Amino acid sequence: MGxxxxxxxxxxxxxxxxxLIEFVYGAHGGAVKDQLIPNGGLSTVCQGxxxxxxxxxxxxxxxxxxxxxxxxPPQCHDAANIQFAGKDYKLPD
Ligand SMILES: [Zn+2]
Numbered sequence: 497m498g499x500x501x502x503x504x505x506x507x508x509x510x511x512x513x514x515x516l517i518e519f520v521y522g523a524h525g526g527a528v529k530d531q532l533i534p535n536g537g538l539s540t541v542c543q544g545x546x547x548x549x550x551x552x553x554x555x556x557x558x559x560x561x562x563x564x565x566x567x568x569p570p571q572c573h574d575a576a577n578i579q580f581a582g583k584d585y586k587l588p589d
């Protein structure tokens with residue numbers, strides 16, 4: 497943990513909103529985004545539609561509206577650190 501997350505200019509693990517989503521998406525060549533959050537994930541409320549769901553992996557989508565949410569590994573101890581990409585955001589295929 498923590499070996500290269502956060503290096504490079506611009507976006508990092510403490511960015512907010514879409515910038516954070518895009519940072520996590522590309523972190524470690526895409527290896528981070530599908531990793532499980534320790535301790536069973538973070539219980540949260542969708543910042544797009546208000547539905548409750550559990551963020552299981554570092555990037556996840558609301559089951560109701562598919563809103564994209566992400567948290568970076570250094571901040572995954574607290575659901576308050578979950579960032580929302582915005583209602584019109586879609587993950588790249
Ligand atoms: Zn939602």
